[in-house]
Amino acid sequence: MKTLVLVEHDNASVKDATLHTVTAATKLGEVHLLVAGAGCTAVADEAAKIAGVAKVHLADDPALANQLPENIAPLVVTLMAGHDAFLASATTTGKNIAPRVAALLDVMQVSDIIAVDGPDTFTRPIYAGNAIARVKTSDKKLVITVRGTAFGKAARDGGSAAVEAVSGSANSGLASFVSAEIASSERPELTSAKVIVSGGRGLGSGENYHKLIDPLADKLGAAVGASRAAVDAGYVPNDYQVGQTGKIVAPDVYIAIGISGAIQHLAGMKDSKTIIAINKDEDAPIFQIADIGLVADLFQAVPELTEKL
Amino acid sequence: MKILVPVKRVLDYNLKPRVKADGSGVDLANVKQSMNPFDEIAVEEAIRLKEKGVATEIVAVSIGEAKAQDTLRTALAMGADRAILIVHDGVAEPLAIAKLLKAVADEEQPGLVILGKQAIDDDSNQTGQMLAALLGWAQGTFASKVEVAGDTVNVTREVDGGLETVALKVPAIVTTDLRLNEPRYASLPNIMKAKSKPLAQKTPADYGVDMAPRLETLAVTEPPKRQAGIKVASVDELVEKLKALGVAA
Ligand SMILES: Cc1cc2nc3c(=O)[nH]c(=O)nc-3n(C[C@H](O)[C@H](O)[C@H](O)COP(=O)(O)OP(=O)(O)OC[C@H]3O[C@@H](n4cnc5c(N)ncnc54)[C@H](O)[C@@H]3O)c2cc1C
Ligand SMILES: Cc1cc2nc3c(=O)[nH]c(=O)nc-3n(C[C@H](O)[C@H](O)[C@H](O)COP(=O)(O)OP(=O)(O)OC[C@H]3O[C@@H](n4cnc5c(N)ncnc54)[C@H](O)[C@@H]3O)c2cc1C
Numbered sequence: 031m032k033t034l035v036l037v038e039h040d041n042a043s044v045k046d047a048t049l050h051t052v053t054a055a056t057k058l059g060e061v062h063l064l065v066a067g068a069g070c071t072a073v074a075d076e077a078a079k080i081a082g083v084a085k086v087h088l089a090d091d092p093a094l095a096n097q098l099p100e101n102i103a104p105l106v107v108t109l110m111a112g113h114d115a116f117l118a119s120a121t122t123t124g125k126n127i128a129p130r131v132a133a134l135l136d137v138m139q140v141s142d143i144i145a146v147d148g149p150d151t152f153t154r155p156i157y158a159g160n161a162i163a164r165v166k167t168s169d170k171k172l173v174i175t176v177r178g179t180a181f182g183k184a185a186r187d188g189g190s191a192a193v194e195a196v197s198g199s200a201n202s203g204l205a206s207f208v209s210a211e212i213a214s215s216e217r218p219e220l221t222s223a224k225v226i227v228s229g230g231r232g233l234g235s236g237e238n239y240h241k242l243i244d245p246l247a248d249k250l251g252a253a254v255g256a257s258r259a260a261v262d263a264g265y266v267p268n269d270y271q272v273g274q275t276g277k278i279v280a281p282d283v284y285i286a287i288g289i290s291g292a293i294q295h296l297a298g299m300k301d302s303k304t305i306i307a308i309n310k311d312e313d314a315p316i317f318q319i320a321d322i323g324l325v326a327d328l329f330q331a332v333p334e335l336t337e338k339l
Numbered sequence: 340m341k342i343l344v345p346v347k348r349v350l351d352y353n354l355k356p357r358v359k360a361d362g363s364g365v366d367l368a369n370v371k372q373s374m375n376p377f378d379e380i381a382v383e384e385a386i387r388l389k390e391k392g393v394a395t396e397i398v399a400v401s402i403g404e405a406k407a408q409d410t411l412r413t414a415l416a417m418g419a420d421r422a423i424l425i426v427h428d429g430v431a432e433p434l435a436i437a438k439l440l441k442a443v444a445d446e447e448q449p450g451l452v453i454l455g456k457q458a459i460d461d462d463s464n465q466t467g468q469m470l471a472a473l474l475g476w477a478q479g480t481f482a483s484k485v486e487v488a489g490d491t492v493n494v495t496r497e498v499d500g501g502l503e504t505v506a507l508k509v510p511a512i513v514t515t516d517l518r519l520n521e522p523r524y525a526s527l528p529n530i531m532k533a534k535s536k537p538l539a540q541k542t543p544a545d546y547g548v549d550m551a552p553r554l555e556t557l558a559v560t561e562p563p564k565r566q567a568g569i570k571v572a573s574v575d576e577l578v579e580k581l582k583a584l585g586v587a588a
Contacts, residue, residue, distance in 0.1 A: 098505070099468065100477050122498040126480050129433070129468035138434045138553035141463045151557065156461050157356040161365050164557040204477035205507045208493065212500040221499075225586050250586055258517065268483070268518065269501050274459070275517060277499070283586050293355060300565060304584060306577070312570075321568035322580050334574045339587045 031059030031149060034087075034106070034113040038123055039065065039073040041095065044080070046222045047119035049186065050178035052080055055117050057146040058172075060084050063191070064109060066102050066200075068095035074193045081188035088193050093201035097123050100204040103130040105196065110135060115172035120278075121221075124175050132173035139173040140165060144180035158274040158297035178221060179280035179301055213269055220272070223253030225283045228272055228299070229265070230257035232288020232309065232328055236265040242332045243287065249339045255279065255299075257289045273298035288328050291316030308332065340450025340487075340509070342385040342394045344419065345440055346378040346401050348410040349460040356460075362558040365460070374410045377455025379417075379522040380515040384485060385453055386418040387520065393487045394451075396420050400443055402436055404428050408538065415533035416525030422538040427550055433461075435543075435550045437469035442546035444474060449510060451492065456481050456514040467514035477507035480514045 033055040038045040048063075055061045061082055065074045066089040074088040087109060093101045106127070110116060116131055118124030120142045132139035144162075145153035151166045152174070220226065227247040233239045239260065247254045255277070256270040272279055274297040284302035289295060291307070291314055299305070300319055307320035310327050317323045324331060350356055351371040359366045374382075388394040399414035400423040401407040411422035425439055444452060457464040471478035479485070479494025483502065486493045487509070495504045497516045525533070543550050571577050581587040 096503075096505075099471075103472060122481060122496070125464050126468065126478070129465035130472040130478065132465070133434060133437055133469035133472035136434070138432050139463070139465050139469075140554065141465060155562070156559070157350070157365060158459065158462065159562055160356045161358045161559050162562050163559045165554045166557055167554050169553050202477075203508070204475075204511075205479075205505050208504040208506050210498075210501065210503040212498075212503075250581075262518065267501060268497050269499060274462070275457070283581075283584055294352075300562075305565075305568075306580075317570070318567050319565040322577065323568065323570040324574070324577050325570060326574070331574050331577075335577060338574060338578045339581065 031114045032062060032112065033058050033060065033115040033117055034062050034064055034109055036106070036118040036124060036127065037063050037065045037073065037077050038119055038121060039067060039070060041067045041070045042072065044073055044076050046183065046219070047121050047178050049080065049183035050181045051117050051119045051176045052082060052184040053181040054143065054146060054176045056082050056184070058115055058149065062087060062113065064089065064106065066094045066105060068092045078191040078193050079187050079189050081185040083189045083191040086191050086193045087196050089196040089200065091200040096207035097127070098205050098207065099127045099130045100202040101200045102127050103134055104202065105198070105200060106131045107134045108198070109196065110171060115174060117174045117176055120175040120177050128173055128175050135171055135173065137169045137171050137173045138167065139175065140167060141175050142177045143174055144177050158293055159300065160293065177278060179278055213267055217247065218251070218253045220253045220255055220277050220279055223281050225250045225252035226255050226279055226281045227252045227285045227287065228255035228257070228289060229260055229287050230289030231259035231263060233260065233265060239265040242328065246332060246336045249336055257295050286316055287332060289316055290314050291319065340394055341396045341398065341447060342388060343444060343447055343449040343452040344378070344381050344385050344397060344399050344414065345452070345454050345466070346382065346399050346410050346414050347375045347455070347458045348372050348401065348403050348407045349375045349458055352376055352459055358559055358561045362560060364556065364559045374413050375455050375458045377457060377515050377517070380517065380519050381453040381455055382414045382417050382419060383520045383522040384515060388487065389418070398423065398447055398449070400425070400440065402427055402431050402439055411538055412533050413525065415536045416530040417523060421536055423541060424538060425541045425543060427543055430552045431550060432552050432554060433463050433465035433469055434553065435548060436466050437473055438548045439543060439546055440470050441473040442548060451509065451511060451513060453513045453515065456516055467512050471512040476511050478512040479505055479507050481516045482513050483516050483518045485513055485519070
């Protein structure tokens with residue numbers, strides 16, 4: 031089987047999410063990559079070095095700079111004439127593009143897979159991970175999004191794939207990019223961090239969040255996350271949100287502070303290796319899944335913890 | 340402009356799903372079902388656009404068993420003008436739903452279709468994007484802000500790194516994220532009024548859409564359970580545990 035993996039990038043370098051998706055694609059067959067962007071030759075060169083990659087298709091066009099699905103999907107459909115499966119990461123970029131490709135190919139997409147069980151059989155969580163479904167597709171071509179936390183990362187070196195240019199005009203004229211507010215942070219990225227410190231409504235304010243969570247995260251070299259309640263209350267921006275409708279994370283250690291443990295939040299972090307919870311309510315549902323729990327007032331416990339580390 | 344809002348009836352989000360013992364799916368017998376939370380947000384956004392004078396009519400549509408009528412009545416009570424129920428028992432995959440919605444859009448000619456970004460049961464996150472593809476329209480997914488200006492709709496999207504704004508040519512597809520708005524509750528008088536609003540009943544055959552699923556569900560199982568661990572009595576003990584885990588020096 032020949033697979034085509036959509037590379038996630040910022041026109042400068044390959045994002046880690048792609049490395050997980052390459053691992054999933056390897057389980058299906060030969061791996062080709064698509065780098066679609068503007069002025070992104072460096073990305074293609076980097077992608078060509080990823081272990082296990084046989085070919086890189088490079089589509090370099092100003093209309094592809096911002097990953098608009100209206101412009102990328104038709105390009106993928108053209109390339110799919112020579113491929114059997116299209117895989118994208120289950121990130122906001124992948125989720126935006128893959129279903130558009132699937133519909134154009136008249137294929138029912140398999141979303142958010144956590145295992146490849148065979149050439150046409152996959153495992154995926156449903157109901158916020160409260161149930162796990164094994165599904166078998168009867169479509170001739172496959173369109174799949176991949177949950178990164180379920181697959182290891184392919185090595186960034188070891189490969190020496192050929193880069194082939196894709197031609198053709200890409201502008202559909204349907205949509206245009208206006209602006210982006212992308213948070214920049216010195217901290218590790220949420221979805222690939224080894225340790226995450228996450229804060230919830232229990233913190234009471236954005237000021238408290240930054241006063242308590244940031245120093246602890248700094249001490250641990252951790253990424254920072256939040257519950258939806260904390261995001262809704264404006265303590266932190268939306269890209270901090272962990273959960274069913276936020277980011278799915280699976281770090282070595284997840285520290286939940288002032289988070290009750292609603293099923294929608296658990297859906298995003300319950301595959302973490304070790305879960306630590308600090309909550310003043312000993313009956314909080316988070317303690318039912320936490321490996322290590324501390325029943326305490328976070329306003330005392332967290333500064334003390336930061337100091338003693 | 341007219342706005343089309345597809346709404347789905349799902350297991351109420353407050354309930355914990357129970358996997359059936361025979362592994363055939365999640366038990367939906369005798370459990371409360373409600374409108375998908377993202378679809379409530381979609382209905383609310385359409386109503387706000389009508390209140391601003393941008394939208395002229397709101398049509399809610401649902402595909403599902405006859406009981407999906409309740410969900411449509413909820414949409415009507417919130418403020419939708421009329422509803423279409425496409426009755427279908429059994430599995431309906433996003434691709435088939437998108438085909439039905441395309442047929443409805445061809446008939447109704449809306450300026451916007453506002454959908455939820457995902458349904459909280461199957462978590463597919465596909466239908467809106469598929470519908471956009473089938474119609475050949477632009478798509479603004481995971482919206483946290485929607486502004487219509489003439490023939491353009493500006494959509495601010497919640498993306499992994501933060502926020503992104505795109506300008507879409509109308510007609511267009513929008514899918515809602517949680518922070519787009521806070522849906523209103525239907526008042527009692529509006530619930531009463533909704534009972535007499537028009538609700539048309541159709542079948543997939545009326546639109547010539549084949550509902551045969553492409554995916555076969557082989558088994559649905561419970562996820563591995565996490566056992567509750569231990570409780571530590573003090574911060575000092577927690578520090579020791581963190582050291583043992585190797586995350587603190
Ligand atoms: C469709 C849908 C999707 C959703 N998606 C998500 C999602 O992706 N992610 C998500 O997180 N949520 C999501 N939610 C929301 C979810 O249901 C909960 O509302 C949310 O997770 C609660 O956040 P919280 O735990 O911070 O707040 P709360 O539930 O209010 O919990 C606060 C906790 O802090 C503790 N606390 C308070 N003060 C202190 C103190 N001084 N010291 C110690 N502990 C203290 C309390 O005991 C309590 O347990 C979703 C909801 C819906 C309907
Ligand atoms: C084991 C199993 C058994 C199932 N059994 C059944 C069954 O018996 N009957 C059944 O109906 N489904 C059943 N389903 C669910 C069905 O497969 C999903 O409804 C389908 O895959 C759609 O996915 P989604 O709603 O997550 O789509 P998404 O793409 O996540 O939905 C996004 C948006 O599309 C719109 N939308 C989606 N569906 C509808 C709809 N029906 N009407 C109007 N608007 C809609 C809404 O605006 C929604 O917010 C089953 C699923 C599984 C895994």
